[in-house]
Amino acid sequence: MERVALIGSGNWGSAIAKIVGRNIIKQPNFHKEVRMWVFEEIVSGQRLSHIINSTHENVKYLPNIKLPENVVAVPELLKSVEGATLLVFVIPHQFVKGVCDQLKDKISINARAISLIKGVDAGGSSGLSLVSDIIRDSLKIDVSVLMGANIASEVAQENFCESTIGYSIKENADVFQKIFNTPYFRINCVQDVAGVELCGALKNVVAIAAGLVDGLKCGENTKAAIIRIGLLEMKKFAKTFYEGIKDETFFESCGIADVITTCFGGRNRRLAEARVLTGKSFEMLEEEMLNGQKLQGSLTSRDIHEILVHRNLVSEFPLFTAVYRICYQGLSPRAILNEI
């Protein structure tokens, strides 16, 4: 019998809980209860886990969407994974290490994981540390990833979209596909964990470039060129630093489709556009538009730049490098056009 634990219950975690909860009811060989770890907080005087379990709605992170009743919010991390054979990681990137430290030696012997978390760190043997690497190294289990053009609120409303599972062990991809795939959330699988995961991180750098040319009002041709060049740098970066990257990964939802949604919507694009239109610095705009949170794409561009410098490859990635220099070295946004 398989048992699913969702580690995380934010906007995306809750949207995924709706899908997984429903899918599991129909599956033989699955425990019908899906435990969802909730980082406990007080909402309108009540514990969030209590609200979710009594109203079947995550009123804070995914309001107005009913969760299936077999999704049970559990505020204790270790209790949430008890007996679980399938661990779905969907927490903010910066909490992964801490959570894994707590889970070490506490999970089922036959557990497998999948990460829905976007983001990379500097570090690791290749110079980058992927979230799947952190989980794998810490828990000593197989880790797949799921990435795609998946704005959470639209998935929760059951608008048609696609997503990509990157796996190394086919059987594990198959079981995760079973719990995620629906007619409106269509999953393809590719044997390329790093390729799929890098797409999810690197697209945010491309989105900053796209936002800059939006602000510069260069028109549709230029924006399409930026997206294309960005996608090619993503592919080249992945192939330079990882083995076994597949070309077809970039044709999947995690590749071209997610780059498109991120370059036309999303906050990386929006903030970069505002950088040009207002003339304010990225720091000021992060303060004003993101409550001081750092922009994911600019953080990623910095991590990437560090690695490229180290490997003497800066000139091979002109778009990534221009984004870094515009974000951190005071280069004019207009330089995005000259540098590429």
Place this chain on the structure above:
Amino acid sequence: MERVALIGSGNWGSAIAKIVGRNIIKQPNFHKEVRMWVFEEIVSGQRLSHIINSTHENVKYLPNIKLPENVVAVPELLKSVEGATLLVFVIPHQFVKGVCDQLKDKISINARAISLIKGVDAGGSSGLSLVSDIIRDSLKIDVSVLMGANIASEVAQENFCESTIGYSIKENADVFQKIFNTPYFRINCVQDVAGVELCGALKNVVAIAAGLVDGLKCGENTKAAIIRIGLLEMKKFAKTFYEGIKDETFFESCGIADVITTCFGGRNRRLAEARVLTGKSFEMLEEEMLNGQKLQGSLTSRDIHEILVHRNLVSEFPLFTAVYRICYQGLSPRAILNEI
């Protein structure tokens, strides 16, 4: 000595004339005069060719853009190609056969051609007849193609973009690259004439699907999925019907970049969106929005459908087929989501 003739002087032809005229001045081994065939018409009481030659502006098709003085408008087709070694075809699709019939046995023995014309016909040995096939078969010369995310007015304003030459003979691509490439109009070359040319035709079918989901207000995820699925059907179609199609062609400007511009701008998308929002038929909207001209994407979907039926491959191309059935068989626009 090379000599360039531009066959056509519409919006795109005039934008290209500006680039070619300027580039050629700097090239050794080129006649400095670029003849541009103008289909003569009267504009404000004057002959268009006369206006272009006296004001250096195509006031009808590309107003407010100065053409280089070495671009000379010539209303006689045969005179325009006299002595020309490089023929640039940039006329409306439906005039290609007639023009080639007139040029037969009248061109230089060492002439090579490039086609900038988007569109396909039913017919030919593969079931499709490409514009490059028509020119090649008629004139018995090598034909390359140039396609990309190139909205003419933006190219004329020198906003940065890219374009793709598809070639079969490398030397010919090299010489055409010389006359087209500029810092703001960057050319890549791939040895894949049919792949590049099919991208230019098939993207319009995808744009209709994108316009339909815009009208249905399905959101960003769905639109990105439609674009991705459409691009994959383009690739599969090309590979099914032609030899030597390269995967990388679809990563070029003619592929992913042009699909993006066409699915976010352009009249195929716009009219399909109006189909959903107004409930009017395609015929009525063509009357209202295109002065009765037929929509390119719907014509192409019909030609494609004919071939797919003939080869018993309809079910392998669900997006192309859904577009055809919505355009011609009264299928509801909403079906685009169920059919794929």
